[in-house]
Structure formats: C-alpha cells, structure tokens
Amino acid sequence: MTDRPPKRAVLIAGATASGKSALALVLAEALGGAIINADAMQVYRDLRIVTARPTPAEEARVPHLLYGHVDAGENYSTGRWCIDASAALTAVERAGRLPIFVGGTGLYFKALTRGLAAVPPIPxxxxxxxxxxxxxxxxxxxxxxxxxxxxxxxxxxxxxxxxxxxxxxxxxxxxxxxxxxxxTQGMKPALDPQFAVKIFLDVNRAELYQRIDCRFDAMVASGALEEVHALGKRGLDSALPAMKAHGVPWLIRHLNGEIDLPAAVDAAKRDTRRY
The missing domain is CATH 1.10.20.140 (Histone, subunit A)
Structure with missing residues (x-):
C-alpha cells in the first residue's frame, strides 16, 4: 500500500449556482477551515448581491478571504489574484486553519496549481x-x-x-x-495539486438551470437592481470586468430605459445558463 501525500488544501469548483459556496461553508465549519475566493467577479466590492457573494452573516461564521476587496473600477488580473491568493494561503496556514478555495474561474485554479506566465502587458x-x-x-x-x-x-x-x-x-x-x-519565466505555483483535495460539483442541467433562474429572481428581490444602479452611476468603462458580471449589462440596459425588467431578467438568466 502506497503512502498518500498529506492534504493541505481543498479546491471546490463547479458551474454557477451549483452549490459551491454552501459546501465550502459546511466543510470550513466541520474541518476548521477558512474560505478563499477563486471567483473573478466576487472580488469586486460593489457587487455583493449580483455575484452571489457570501452574506455578512455567512462571512461571520468562518474566515473568508479575497471577497469584495477590489474596487469595480479596477481591472483585476489573474496575476494579481495569484499574488493575493498566495498571501491568503500562507495566512490561513499560519492561523492553523485548512485553506478551502472555492470558485468558478478555471484560470484562477490553473494559475494556483500550475503557475502563471510572466507575459508583459500587450500594447x-x-x-x-x-x-x-x-x-x-x-x-x-x-x-x-x-x-x-x-x-x-x-x-x-x-x-x-x-x-x-x-x-x-x-x-x-x-x-x-x-x-x-x-x-518558463512566470509565477511559480502556490499550491502543488497533489497536496489538495479536488471537488467538482456536477449538477444535472435541468436542475442547474432551475437553480440559476431561482437565484437570479432572489437577487432581484434582494436588491440587485439597486446595486447595479449604484454601479452604473459611477460612469465606469463598460469594458471593465465588473461591468460584465452576469446580469449587470442587462440590468443597466433596463435602468437606461432600453428594455423592461422582465426582458432584462430573462436575458440575464439566459446568459448565465450559457456560461
């Protein structure tokens, strides 16, 4: 019987609305863990509701890192996330907790476990x-x-x-x-994948689509429209990542009087299902 390498982290991935955050919270409470965000949209401070970031009550139950720490006016790169994630990983381990990475951004997980090329900005x-x-x-x-x-x-x-x-x-x-x-010259991996437990949540498509629809309805009922209205008033460049978060472009079109709310909601749900 071969010895298995000790696990020093958990990686949870899956589609939007597959239940990643809920599972991460359960595991963190059961295993003495801390949750580190690996979702490219949940980093933005301005977008708690429309990106389905953990609620303040959920964040109070266990430590959460790299959530809402970036202004929507910034173009937050994978390279910056790698630097932040490496620091978060070190901090969590020093605190004696199990790092639990959770998110839907595959490039973040790839960079975390394989490293990232040091390509300079392209003119x-x-x-x-x-x-x-x-x-x-x-x-x-x-x-x-x-x-x-x-x-x-x-x-x-x-x-x-x-x-x-x-x-x-x-x-x-x-x-x-x-x-x-x-x-060959980029950032080295912050985490060797052989030392991580990898979990991918694969939900039946029909059930996933129903979850997406219900979740977006709940977002609108919880203030997503008001959140996007506040974001739109900032006059940010529409090319910024935060302005492309699921639902944001369509809700902005509604707020600008281009389409009614039901049409905006339906389009946002459709785009999310296609992601």
Missing part, C-alpha cells in the same frame, strides 16, 4: 490590430501566422480557439518572443 494598438485582422481575415489566417512565428505554442492550441490563438499572436508580435518562452 492596445497591437491588440486592436490583431482583433481587426481576425474580423477581416478569419482565425485560420491568424493560426497560420502563429504557426510560422511560434510553432511550439500553435501545436498546443486548437486552430479554431479564437481567444487563445489571438492572445498567442499578440504576445509574439508585441514582444518578439513566443508565449512558450514566457511560460
């Missing part, structure tokens, strides 16, 4: 030029150029993966170096 003009070429020439042409400039990265990607192909091409055009090269 906006390079990004705009590549996006324009994507519209004009199509993804096949961009993939062909990526293959010529960075074959190692291209071979790891699906030719039709628009997001990753354009990102890789932007990097090589802006820096003169391949994304594969940058990957």
């Amino acid at each position: 906006s003009q390079v990004r705009a030029a590549v996006r324009e070429r994507l519209k004009r020439e199509g993804i096949a042409a961009l993939y062909a150029e990526l293959s010529a400039r960075d074959d190692a990265t291209a071979r790891r990607l699906m030719p039709a993966d628009r997001a990753r192909v354009t990102r890789a091409l932007e990097v090589v055009l802006a820096t003169g170096r391949s994304l594969t090269d940058w990957h």
